[in-house]
Amino acid sequence: MLPAGLQEKIPAGMGPKIRKKYYQNGRRSGIVTLYRYAPVTAEGGMGMKRFLAALLAALGLMGTLSGCSLNLAASPEDLYTLPQLPAEYAELNHSIRQLIEAGAEYAAPTAGTNLQPLQLVDLDGDGQEEAVAFLRRGSDERALKIYIYERTESGYTQSAVIEGSGTAIYSVDYRDLDGDGRQEILVSWKVGPEVQALSVFTLRLGTPRELMNSSYIRYAAADLDGDGREEILTFRADEQGAGTADYYAWTGDGTLAPAGVARLSMTMAELSAGQVLSGTLRGGEPAVFATGVSDSRIQVTDVLALRQGELGNLTVSDSTGVSREIYRYLGLFPTDIDGDGVTELPVPQDLLPSGDTESGCRIRWRSYDAAGTGEDALSTYHALADGWYLVLPESWGDALCVRTEGAGSDASLASFGIGTGDGRIEILRIYTFSGENRETLAAKGGRVLLSREGETIYSAELLEAGAFTLTEDSLRQSFHRVSRVWSLGGN
Numbered sequence: 210m211l212p213a214g215l216q217e218k219i220p221a222g223m224g225p226k227i228r229k230k231y232y233q234n235g236r237r238s239g240i241v242t243l244y245r246y247a248p249v250t251a252e253g254g255m256g257m258k259r260f261l262a263a264l265l266a267a268l269g270l271m272g273t274l275s276g277c278s279l280n281l282a283a284s285p286e287d288l289y290t291l292p293q294l295p296a297e298y299a300e301l302n303h304s305i306r307q308l309i310e311a312g313a314e315y316a317a318p319t320a321g322t323n324l325q326p327l328q329l330v331d332l333d334g335d336g337q338e339e340a341v342a343f344l345r346r347g348s349d350e351r352a353l354k355i356y357i358y359e360r361t362e363s364g365y366t367q368s369a370v371i372e373g374s375g376t377a378i379y380s381v382d383y384r385d386l387d388g389d390g391r392q393e394i395l396v397s398w399k400v401g402p403e404v405q406a407l408s409v410f411t412l413r414l415g416t417p418r419e420l421m422n423s424s425y426i427r428y429a430a431a432d433l434d435g436d437g438r439e440e441i442l443t444f445r446a447d448e449q450g451a452g453t454a455d456y457y458a459w460t461g462d463g464t465l466a467p468a469g470v471a472r473l474s475m476t477m478a479e480l481s482a483g484q485v486l487s488g489t490l491r492g493g494e495p496a497v498f499a500t501g502v503s504d505s506r507i508q509v510t511d512v513l514a515l516r517q518g519e520l521g522n523l524t525v526s527d528s529t530g531v532s533r534e535i536y537r538y539l540g541l542f543p544t545d546i547d548g549d550g551v552t553e554l555p556v557p558q559d560l561l562p563s564g565d566t567e568s569g570c571r572i573r574w575r576s577y578d579a580a581g582t583g584e585d586a587l588s589t590y591h592a593l594a595d596g597w598y599l600v601l602p603e604s605w606g607d608a609l610c611v612r613t614e615g616a617g618s619d620a621s622l623a624s625f626g627i628g629t630g631d632g633r634i635e636i637l638r639i640y641t642f643s644g645e646n647r648e649t650l651a652a653k654g655g656r657v658l659l660s661r662e663g664e665t666i667y668s669a670e671l672l673e674a675g676a677f678t679l680t681e682d683s684l685r686q687s688f689h690r691v692s693r694v695w696s697l698g699g700n
């Protein structure tokens with residue numbers, strides 16, 4: 210039997226409606242509507258992932274869980290069949306229905322990667338997934354509720370409730386911060402237009418225990434002191450409006466308490482437009498990389514780490530009091546660009562006159578050690594408009610120039626050379642083709658195939674240029690696609 214109110218919404222001959230949202234850069238880009246259900250298994254039940262669509266439908270809510278997918282290869286009979294809920298979920302279904310009938314409503318997290326009103330996660334590390342439901346009871350003083358249901362032999366029973374105040378549950382994350390095999394729950398409560406309150410809970414003794422609470426704009430978890438447990442850094446504005454990083458470390462009683470403060474080089478508005486990343490210094494020490502982006506498209510990065518047990522900003526200049534890493538913003542953030550386990554910062558470099566400077570740029574990638582010493586690791590050319598980059602051979606030096614044609618179009622060219630004018634030695638041509646004739650154009654004249662990405666083909670011409678000449682193998686090893694970041698929101 211379909212849930213009440215759904216039958217009139219289903220076209221004739223189709224199964225129940227499921228709406229899947231997809232996001233790009235933190236914003237909802239669209240909705241795909243599918244008229245189908247995941248089929249039951251051959252054993253007559255359904256897998257954990259397939260269960261959710263049916264359960265949420267039974268609860269009157271259309272949505273999907275993180276990591277759950279629909280089997281598009283199912284038979285027509287399967288597609289139009291509403292599976293019966295397995296007996297082990299009946300108690301969970303009944304419990305949540307009672308809460309809703311008593312005046313509660315769903316209050317799914319609004320940001321982050323865990324956006325579903327009902328989530329399955331193994332919190333205690335026993336191999337059995339607990340159910341976590343997010344609701345709001347407007348009549349209660351602490352209206353936001355997180356109900357936790359423990360898996361038992363007979364089904365699911367409520368084992369704990371986490372309560373909070375605010376306008377919404379902003380985000381939730383599950384991390385084993387202390388390394389005991391059990392997941393802590395990191396909950397962000399929306400308390401203002403631009404401010405959240407972060408609470409960290411443990412269920413180690415069955416009853417929720419709050420380990421810390423702090424207002425923040427962004428936060429990061431990292432094992433900065435190397436003790437095998439992750440601490441928390443929260444980023445906020447102080448009383449004067451300056452950006453501040455607060456360090457929360459573990460105490461003897463198993464809570465997280467303030468243990469240090471570091472001044473930032475950016476405002477919280479700039480940080481909100483940027484990124485916070487947990488990474489690694491050149492000597493293997495952990496660090497947090499905070500990057501802010503201004504309205505004038507200027508990027509500033511602070512590298513935060515412990516020095517002699519104190520939180521410090523490794524990139525801050527003694528003379529200016531702000532980070533030395535300030536450059537124009539190109540959409541690039543700190544990352545391990547060469548896969549060596551060390552996090553590098555992008556530093557734009559000017560090329561010799563090369564046409565459209567907005568279409569591509571040379572980048573020097575810089576790493577830091579615990580003493581705050583920066584060191585260049587490698588150079589790349591990033592074709593910003595066409596979505597690829599090339600690791601540049603050191604032998605090409607600083608006299609490199611790149612000429613571009615048609616960047617961002619269905620047929621573009623980047624020509625690499627040394628020198629300018631009549632003295633320019635052309636080394637390499639890289640093409641990006643996405644038009645109807647892409648196959649023909651990509652193979653024309655014996656061009657070397659570099660990569661395919663959907664309907665886009667990347668190919669190249671290797672030119673004889675003496676000591677600057679590349680081989681096909683070295684070119685393919687040096688060529689990379691820029692990973693497109695699809696995000697469901699930030700912390």
